[in-house]
Amino acid sequence: MYNVKLYNKISKVGLEKLDPAKYTCAEDFADYDAVLVRSAKLHDVEFPKNLKCIARAGAGVNNIPLDRCAQQGIVVFNTPGANANAVKELVVCALMLASRKIVQGANWVQSLAGTPDIGPAAEKGKATYAGPEIAGKRLGVIGLGAIGVKVANAAVGLDMEVWGYDPYLSVDGALSLSRSVKHVTELDQIFANCDYITIHVPLTPDTKNTICAASIAKMKDGVRIINLARGELVDTKAMAEALESGKVAAYVSDFASDEILAQPNAITLPHLGASTPESEDNCAMMAVKEISDYLEHGTIRNSVNFPSLKVPYEGGYRICMIHKNIPNMIASITAAVKCNIENMGNRSKGDYAYTIIDTAEAPSEANLEALRAIDGMISIRAI
Numbered sequence: 001m002y003n004v005k006l007y008n009k010i011s012k013v014g015l016e017k018l019d020p021a022k023y024t025c026a027e028d029f030a031d032y033d034a035v036l037v038r039s040a041k042l043h044d045v046e047f048p049k050n051l052k053c054i055a056r057a058g059a060g061v062n063n064i065p066l067d068r069c070a071q072q073g074i075v076v077f078n079t080p081g082a083n084a085n086a087v088k089e090l091v092v093c094a095l096m097l098a099s100r101k102i103v104q105g106a107n108w109v110q111s112l113a114g115t116p117d118i119g120p121a122a123e124k125g126k127a128t129y130a131g132p133e134i135a136g137k138r139l140g141v142i143g144l145g146a147i148g149v150k151v152a153n154a155a156v157g158l159d160m161e162v163w164g165y166d167p168y169l170s171v172d173g174a175l176s177l178s179r180s181v182k183h184v185t186e187l188d189q190i191f192a193n194c195d196y197i198t199i200h201v202p203l204t205p206d207t208k209n210t211i212c213a214a215s216i217a218k219m220k221d222g223v224r225i226i227n228l229a230r231g232e233l234v235d236t237k238a239m240a241e242a243l244e245s246g247k248v249a250a251y252v253s254d255f256a257s258d259e260i261l262a263q264p265n266a267i268t269l270p271h272l273g274a275s276t277p278e279s280e281d282n283c284a285m286m287a288v289k290e291i292s293d294y295l296e297h298g299t300i301r302n303s304v305n306f307p308s309l310k311v312p313y314e315g316g317y318r319i320c321m322i323h324k325n326i327p328n329m330i331a332s333i334t335a336a337v338k339c340n341i342e343n344m345g346n347r348s349k350g351d352y353a354y355t356i357i358d359t360a361e362a363p364s365e366a367n368l369e370a371l372r373a374i375d376g377m378i379s380i381r382a383i
Helices: 068-073 082-099 103-108 118-124 146-157 171-176 187-193 213-215 235-244 277-296 329-336 363-371
Strands: 001-005 023-026 034-037 053-056 074-078 140-144 160-164 182-184 196-199 223-227 248-253 266-268 317-324 341-349 354-357 379-382
Touching: 023 074, 034 277, 034 354, 053 068, 053 277, 074 235, 074 277, 082 103, 082 146, 082 196, 082 248, 082 266, 082 277, 140 146, 140 187, 146 160, 146 171, 160 187, 213 235, 235 248, 317 329, 317 363, 329 341, 329 354, 329 363
Parallel strands: 001 023, 001 034, 034 053, 053 074, 140 160, 140 196, 160 182, 196 223, 223 248, 248 266
Antiparallel strands: 317 354, 317 379, 341 354
């Protein structure tokens, strides 16, 4: 029986995919094998020795201590693409909000409550809230992952001219991307040429403040910017100054900050990007599938700190090993396995590697101890 600790409310549609004969889910476990989490911060959590994996029901993992998890042999999963449609739809909405002053106009009409002959009175103010159409305008999409590709394709359908930037565009991404999207190789091309810019990249030290004073200076006057990815991708102080000066005509963000809230041409949402029941169900189902595949078969898919590896499992005995990515490791492992090896897989990612070995007979505890004693071995699990 595996214990799965819930650090947030997880969709029942996902939890129901876990066989109750094999899994128990609760919020109050002290000892547990797996974690399902959404936004709860885990950096200060002391994990039990039995913890084998953490699945984040969402894409961002900045609430999880990735380095510490890697050092302890804890596999961290995310759910890329599960919330892509929800975010895409909100970006389409944000394009309209950035253009047509819809929120500002609606708020003004609310302020007219009780005004005599309110219909004509409201209509008299409409010129103040006029804004441009998006058709025919140029949209720059920074990041062409699962979300960025959907956004780019949707914008093509809205008759926008779409430019996309992603130096790491995957084969799947390229195949899914509309042929009408212009793929550019320099970020400055997006900054210099686009009327609207939307950013869809993970938050890393390299992407923090991608949109800052220097990049805004390269943009067209009156550019409109959308950030539904991560707040730290945009320097909010620089953005506030650009909104004040008029360099940026409008900014729609899913992340609150005092500097931006003070700007009348900014619209801040309460992190609504993935807040749909469909998205929450999709993320939960993918996260549950990831932990069950790993716990039951050793399969790693969509891990952010270890390599993906799937070795066909036909039952029998399986040894799963997380170890350092160092020379002669495979030779040391195969030499230490005293059983006949029937199947094997190995993948590496940065400083770490993952090896699966299927054996004809059950490995003895002495055999497992010999494997644990190998220099660079982090964790071993027999299934």
